[in-house]
Amino acid sequence: MKLILAIIKPFKLDEVREALTGLGIAGMTVTEVKGFGRQKGQTEIYRGAEYATNMVPKVKIELVCDDALAPRVVETLQQSAGTGSIGDGKIFVLDVGQAVRIRTGETGEAAL
Amino acid sequence: MKLILAIIKPFKLDEVREALTGLGIAGMTVTEVKGFGRQKGQTEIYRGAEYATNMVPKVKIELVCDDALAPRVVETLQQSAGTGSIGDGKIFVLDVGQAVRIRTGETGEAAL
Amino acid sequence: MKLILAIIKPFKLDEVREALTGLGIAGMTVTEVKGFGRQKGQTEIYRGAEYATNMVPKVKIELVCDDALAPRVVETLQQSAGTGSIGDGKIFVLDVGQAVRIRTGETGEAAL
């Protein structure tokens, strides 16, 4: 199994989720994060104090799927999350040794 | 070493933490996340505008332990986090190459 | 490639980011988390109800880099995040199978 970790633009989340559901993905976990990268944040000024925020709000998706599906998940993610402009984000793929569904105790791909 | 990544129901956190402490686990890291899965969210209506949230609040636990302990951690997690109802969550296990305690520079299992 | 996962004290974030930028790291992703470990939280009392919070606010950094750079990243992290006092946090290193830049579709180290 693979853990697919994608960092995307927040407003793309709905689109991405729909695209992945289309692939048959039944679950994923989403976290609000702050990204530091090439994309620069807005400058904020409060009564003359200027703060150039280099952190941009992003959304992180964590999704475990079986090895076979992984390439298509990555591809779908890349297509649905992309806007073509800087800061679109990254996808990372890691190996997962084991998966368990807490409710039933099922393990492996059955747990997904 | 293993990274154990568990997504559970928020109100189960205290119980889970206690159960893990019982196993001798000295540390873990917790994040508030939103889960998308079989469990459906509540429908919210604001002045006629209906939003069926398919995101459910969950808590993610990240915990690194030595290989030997991992199976018992997974088991304990599964038991203490389970309610038997849909949406109880998942446990994923990944391999960790290295661990460092920042304060002391200790590495490997000594760092945990 | 490696995923370097560091849990640090929140007020150290700026310093750490600067140190990593010095290494040539161009991106990372930051999450607010709560840590459970040896460091104990403050006791809060609200109208007589006492809560000893064992969760301490921490910041988690996720950073993917190529294998060669990883040791130096870990080292830099350890130095810049350390204060020498309890609760400084941990660094974990995991293997990453693949990386993709959503915007361009570049993969591997070119995606970082």
Added chain:
Amino acid sequence: MKGDNMTFANKLAASAGAAGLALFAALPAWAQEAAETPTIDTGDTAWMLTSTVLVLAMILPGLALFYGGLLRTKNMLSMLTHVLAVTCVAMLVWVSWGYSIAFTEAGPFFGDLSNLFLKNVTADSISGTIPEYVFISFQMTFAAITCALVVGSLAERVKFAGLMVFAVIWLTIVYFPLAHMVWSAGGFFFEKGALDFAGGTVVHINAGVSGLVGCLILGKRIGYLKEVLAPHSLTMTFIGTGLLWVGWFGFNAGSALGAGSGAGLAMINTLTATAAAAVAWMVAEKVAGHKPSLLGGCSGVIAGLVAITPAAGFAGPFGAIVLGAVASVIAYLFVTVAKPKLGFDDTADVFGIHGVAGIVGSIGVAFTNAPGFGGPGAADYAIGAQLGTQLFATGVAVLWAAVGSGIAFTVAKLVTGLRVSEEVEREGLDLGEHGERAYNY
């Protein structure tokens, strides 16, 4: 100049006598006295000072929070900024030329510029039984809140600069004339005998219609009816609701222009109508198969307040209850059933609540004023005739607001573009237009 307002007070009393309204009949001593030797009544003045303060509290922080809470986090601060800026601009315009246009006696639709920059007023000027400066201040807050009400329709996409241009034009060609028609001696509605105790036409119908025109000209928000646009803080909306209700006593009971029985009547009606409207909205939700909601209760509160505004002194407490409940249910149906079908994007439902409940109130007052329905109307009060007058006045107000605001928005659009770029809209107006965030937790 003092004469103007004396006349205003007299006309009020006179027309009240003519139309057989109990309200002013209840204050004959006051009216007479005022006509003879204009002196300040400290009790009336105390109440009008308080009322002015209360109306300001409705705007800042009241209305700004009510609207702001309904928006997404990223646009909260822009709403607060819009309300603040519009309020301040309206105040400056009011003392510069607004008061002159609204309250000099020149024609049925406009005053003239003879009192530009308040040049005929001094600290000693008296209007009725209160210092004229207090009257001007009280009316100033009305101009400000009406303009601020419109902002709710435009939220999450209107450009700050465009809003400022709109405000100045709209106040001048829409609000001041309508205020003149309703409240000035010689005003069009005033002379027709239309009932409007505290500004149902000038304020609520006007703001509702102008907001509708504005959101049509602006177009829908990105993601409207597609993405989740849930309110970022109903807590803030609730605080706003509370402050609006609290402040509305300045608005309604203050419109009696003194601390007498008229104010007392307006107060109790502003309590009962509102309570009934809040309950009615939540019951309507339940009947429609949903859960009774906080935003429903708050919307009901506003609908009730709006509906009772024209009728506050022209109803009994139980007439007010019926009026509030009816207006609330109609507004509920409009907002939840009609609006999604019509498909326009009135962000904070300014038309759906202020416009709709305002129209219900403006028509309903013909009934609530009747003694048969517990109203203070005279024994020979004729519902039918009054209903005609009310329909006519309501229609004129709707038309005037629609045409005038169309002009104002169009000019603002030509000059500034009126709407922010897609990028700013997505990122949020807070950062894009003001370079600040509402929250940095």
Added chain:
Amino acid sequence: MKGDNMTFANKLAASAGAAGLALFAALPAWAQEAAETPTIDTGDTAWMLTSTVLVLAMILPGLALFYGGLLRTKNMLSMLTHVLAVTCVAMLVWVSWGYSIAFTEAGPFFGDLSNLFLKNVTADSISGTIPEYVFISFQMTFAAITCALVVGSLAERVKFAGLMVFAVIWLTIVYFPLAHMVWSAGGFFFEKGALDFAGGTVVHINAGVSGLVGCLILGKRIGYLKEVLAPHSLTMTFIGTGLLWVGWFGFNAGSALGAGSGAGLAMINTLTATAAAAVAWMVAEKVAGHKPSLLGGCSGVIAGLVAITPAAGFAGPFGAIVLGAVASVIAYLFVTVAKPKLGFDDTADVFGIHGVAGIVGSIGVAFTNAPGFGGPGAADYAIGAQLGTQLFATGVAVLWAAVGSGIAFTVAKLVTGLRVSEEVEREGLDLGEHGERAYNY
């Protein structure tokens, strides 16, 4: 009917004379005048209009925020909804039959139904020196806030429907009779000469005891004394505290029913008692080995306000300081030491603060009124006798509230279940009962 209130005013003055209270002695002209030719005093009316608005501000947004901030995020919105709905229902019930039961002169415990739907009142009716509609409005807000106070004990688990059923019954069988006993001519306490300036028994002891009964009937929250139930926003609780203090001047100084020396005395006492109580609570925390806290300060503010309520016109500023400080420390000890031992789950400490400080105030007024302690009592004022009266009145109020609220909660439980399901309680009442979230950041 107008007679009723005239009598009310007279009785007030009379009993004041009898008991030798300086307060009313200071207003003899007013009392006489009122008895002779009932006319409106615009100054008194201005203040009573303002006072009514202030008490409304105590409820919305004041009390709702004060309580809501103490809850967990997931129940914030339900508290706001409860307070809003209870307030509106109380208002409608008040004008329908409440005012009649409370303020017609039929017997010592109840009025009668002769003034149902305010049928004897018109805009011209006068009560004392103010329009009767203003008096009714002022008293309306008292009924509403008392009922809303009870909600704090039930928070995080009470069912919305159950609360509504409770409110209607409880107002009818508990609040209106108690209001009659204390404030109506011929009322039980009134005739006994019990001192209660602004409603220590009717409002605070009553709400505190009813809340206690309610939380006992409801049972504890899931996780009480086990999980972290920390306040989700002390910022909101602070805003509520500020608004409660601000609004309380309408409550206390407004209870003088005019803008004279009685209001002035009530005002300064409502400042000094409260300041002392806030400081006392924080000092008590320090002495107990803890850090002085914001919630402590806020709790002290409320304890002080509650304690001074019955005594606002029956104390000097330094008697008020002592009363506030004593009540605050006793409430502190109750809430932090006694309550955890007793183990009941009064979510917002309605009994611990309103009940306890209310009882301290209701008894303490026997002392503060004494000229020896700087109070306005006459030279021959007898502390002992008054103390007996106060203890008796307090006891009756506690009993009446306990029995009546027991009935009201039991009926509500039979009809609706009163408590939400475990699932809803866990997920939060906001989503489960109202389908909304307080915050969507």
Added chain:
Amino acid sequence: MKGDNMTFANKLAASAGAAGLALFAALPAWAQEAAETPTIDTGDTAWMLTSTVLVLAMILPGLALFYGGLLRTKNMLSMLTHVLAVTCVAMLVWVSWGYSIAFTEAGPFFGDLSNLFLKNVTADSISGTIPEYVFISFQMTFAAITCALVVGSLAERVKFAGLMVFAVIWLTIVYFPLAHMVWSAGGFFFEKGALDFAGGTVVHINAGVSGLVGCLILGKRIGYLKEVLAPHSLTMTFIGTGLLWVGWFGFNAGSALGAGSGAGLAMINTLTATAAAAVAWMVAEKVAGHKPSLLGGCSGVIAGLVAITPAAGFAGPFGAIVLGAVASVIAYLFVTVAKPKLGFDDTADVFGIHGVAGIVGSIGVAFTNAPGFGGPGAADYAIGAQLGTQLFATGVAVLWAAVGSGIAFTVAKLVTGLRVSEEVEREGLDLGEHGERAYNY
């Protein structure tokens, strides 16, 4: 009785001609009159009761939110606690010895202790046309807010205990004497004929300068000019701004001590000056190449309110506009250009706004009062002479505040350390000093 106020108003105008002032000249007449037939005017009393409540609302929740919103989340609660505690302590000190020092007629700089613990005051005492207890309460809130204003400079690092020590000393040696100089018969500035309608010197210059001294003694916050110290909630700051503006009418129009034309003039000026100042700040931002911001608008509001405070009854509405705009731009330049260069860390810009705009107002009033600029000054009013007096009074106030607050802070530092440990500062004062969090979402 109503006659009183006529006379009061007349005297105001008349004596204004004589001494070229309005306010203070009015006070001796008031003292005299009071000696003759002191009776209560219910209208004036109603307004002064209301004004007192309004000033309290400025502090709680107003000022606390205004400041608190500007801080980081971890220090929010400490600000709320500081403002609450300082307010309560100031109230207790005021009735104990403050009123005596400020308002007994002993010398030009101090009163004496003859009225300690208000021993000469009863509920029947009258001051002008209002109960003396009302006057004492009104002035009490002035003492409290001034002390609370200082807190803004010290935020995010001052120790709670240190603040309490400072407050008691500073009120005694700085505030009470300055209040005596300005407002008491025989007071130093009072006799010199300095114009200060509502406390520009006593309140704003004083708080601004004291805050500056305080933040210099405390030192900069860790991370100042290095880390991101962005406001955690401009929403809260906005709510505070709204409540400050709303409450300021109690402050300014209340300083007329009655509900007459003086209050009316103060009200309209407090509207126009503030509106102009808010707009001016945002325009200044635009001109400087930045986006017009909410915090800019809010800062402008406060600058305008501060500037008009001394001039509220000594300006026409358009003089007020100019004064507000000028003060706002100067404060803007100070805060954004001068302050970063000077490098001191005045957390909430108490000096930059209250100090700077207070000085501008205190000097500017010499101009706005001139009839040539639309002010109410007499025909023979001499700007030059008055300007000299104003400069002198301003200078003395600055000096007195600087020296006195230097002493108070130094003593507080010796006794308590004044500043929290580095660890507490990093973790936040909320947990470190009070053991609570402002938010537990």
